[in-house]
Amino acid sequence: MRGVTSEDPVPVTIELNGRRRSGRATARTLLTDFLRSELGATGTHVGCEHGVCGACTVRIDGVAQRGCLTLAIQADGRKVDTVEGLSDRKDALTVLQQALHRNHALQCGYCTPGILMSFSDFLARNPNPGEQEIREVLGGHICRCTGYAGLMKALMEAAAEMRGEPPQKSDSELAT
Amino acid sequence: MKPAPFTYMRPENLDETVATLSQHGADARLLAGGQSLMAMLNLRLVEPSVIVDISRMPELNAIKLRKGMIEIGASVTQSELLAWPELEAQAPFISKALPWVGHFQTRNRGTICGSLAHADPSSELPLALALLEGEVVLRSTSGTRVLKAQEFQSGMLQTARADDEIITAVRFPAGAGARGTAFREVARRHGDFAIVAVGVIARDDGTLRIGIGGVADTPQCIEMNADAGPDEVKDRIEHLAWQLGGFDDIHASARFRRDLVRRLAPALIEEVRACAV
Numbered sequence: 001m002r003g004v005t006s007e008d009p010v011p012v013t014i015e016l017n018g019r020r021r022s023g024r025a026t027a028r029t030l031l032t033d034f035l036r037s038e039l040g041a042t043g044t045h046v047g048c049e050h051g052v053c054g055a056c057t058v059r060i061d062g063v064a065q066r067g068c069l070t071l072a073i074q075a076d077g078r079k080v081d082t083v084e085g086l087s088d089r090k091d092a093l094t095v096l097q098q099a100l101h102r103n104h105a106l107q108c109g110y111c112t113p114g115i116l117m118s119f120s121d122f123l124a125r126n127p128n129p130g131e132q133e134i135r136e137v138l139g140g141h142i143c144r145c146t147g148y149a150g151l152m153k154a155l156m157e158a159a160a161e162m163r164g165e166p167p168q169k170s171d172s173e174l175a176t
Numbered sequence: 177m178k179p180a181p182f183t184y185m186r187p188e189n190l191d192e193t194v195a196t197l198s199q200h201g202a203d204a205r206l207l208a209g210g211q212s213l214m215a216m217l218n219l220r221l222v223e224p225s226v227i228v229d230i231s232r233m234p235e236l237n238a239i240k241l242r243k244g245m246i247e248i249g250a251s252v253t254q255s256e257l258l259a260w261p262e263l264e265a266q267a268p269f270i271s272k273a274l275p276w277v278g279h280f281q282t283r284n285r286g287t288i289c290g291s292l293a294h295a296d297p298s299s300e301l302p303l304a305l306a307l308l309e310g311e312v313v314l315r316s317t318s319g320t321r322v323l324k325a326q327e328f329q330s331g332m333l334q335t336a337r338a339d340d341e342i343i344t345a346v347r348f349p350a351g352a353g354a355r356g357t358a359f360r361e362v363a364r365r366h367g368d369f370a371i372v373a374v375g376v377i378a379r380d381d382g383t384l385r386i387g388i389g390g391v392a393d394t395p396q397c398i399e400m401n402a403d404a405g406p407d408e409v410k411d412r413i414e415h416l417a418w419q420l421g422g423f424d425d426i427h428a429s430a431r432f433r434r435d436l437v438r439r440l441a442p443a444l445i446e447e448v449r450a451c452a453v
Binding site for chain 1: 177178180181185186187188214215218227229231255275279281282284285365366
């Protein structure tokens with residue numbers, strides 16, 4: 001049996017975006033705080049801290065879930081993917097990121113990392129989603145700049161492009 | 177917010193789990209998917225001194241069909257059950273109601289048994305347990321006992337589980353509702369808690385079973401003959417709506433909840449009759 005007593009920090013090792021990373025956590029340290037404060041991976045955002053807003057969504061062993069409803073110690077030895085791991089270069093955004101960019105699907109960007117982590121899992125498992133299904137998954141995120149219309153357009157486009165359909169042109173490309 | 181301090185324990189198997197529960201009793205809380213418990217810990221609505229993590233226990237991670245029942249282990253997530261190829265044929269009601277449980281992201285972690293243990297009266301899975309007349313398997317160091325839905329769900333956020341017991345599995349009758357099944361929910365936003373949730377199934381003996389969640393402290397069910405006339409349906413539902421004893425809260429008034437029951441239940445009865453053979 002693994003046991004961690006109260007406030008004594010213990011080593012926790014995860015595979016963060018493909019790299020082995022270690023830090024220390026107490027029994028009650030949340031995965032979000034471990035990522036941000038201990039490993040410096042601040043791309044994962046913290047909103048409501050009770051699972052409602054979706055800003056903290058990360059992938060654990062490939063599956064999108066709430067970082068704030070996970071103890072750091074529960075992630076020990078597992079693969080954790082965050083927004084930092086989607087693309088390693090500024091000029092090499094993923095199809096999903098490009099679609100958000102093209103459709104102005106973010107304003108302040110606080111909710112964006114969580115949405116990217118949800119849909120990178122969802123679209124990989126459901127390559128041919130209907131609008132209603134995308135709407136339902138997006139319902140697990142709160143955007144207070146209300147960029148939902150842009151997000152819906154971007155997510156539909158990204159799904160189509162990931163299926164191999166031709167990419168959409170951006171407004172600026174169409175203008176020239 | 178952050179949780180108050182606790183000791184974290186991750187037993188390797190069920191024997192270790194029940195031994196740990198027997199030692200710590202009411203001071204311990206079981207952590208499976210954590211989609212209710214972690215939120216309550218973060219909000220400090222609960223401050224247990226010991227957290228017992230069963231989320232990685234392989235022996236609790238099975239969905240089995242046996243003796244005419246579907247048995248779902250304690251660490252099976254809502255997403256895993258939704259992806260079970262037999263779900264629509266063996267449990268058509270659950271197949272309809274499960275997409276309404278939380279969101280994609282919370283279903284990826286939240287467990288079937290965890291939702292039953294939390295026993296929120298407006299959750300879909302307690303309604304499924306009551307409507308389908310399922311049973312809950314509990315284990316402690318003194319043995320195993322099986323409780324029927326109505327014995328298990330004792331009140332709002334309350335169950336008959338003793339402090340030293342773990343829910344190892346829940347069982348639903350296989351094929352229940354295959355003759356006709358309907359589910360409808362009214363909530364502020366898809367994935368939020370139901371203001372009213374209604375389920376109806378047609379049973380083999382020619383009766384309909386109607387269940388209502390979100391109004392009373394626990395899901396409530398009634399039965400009637402499948403060929404009941406419009407007046408009888410109206411009277412029975414009217415009586416049920418009052419009997420539920422709904423209350424006013426920030427989401428809806430008791431009167432609005434009664435109105436929803438009056439409108440949704442007869443519509444769903446019609447829906448089930450239309451698909452029943």
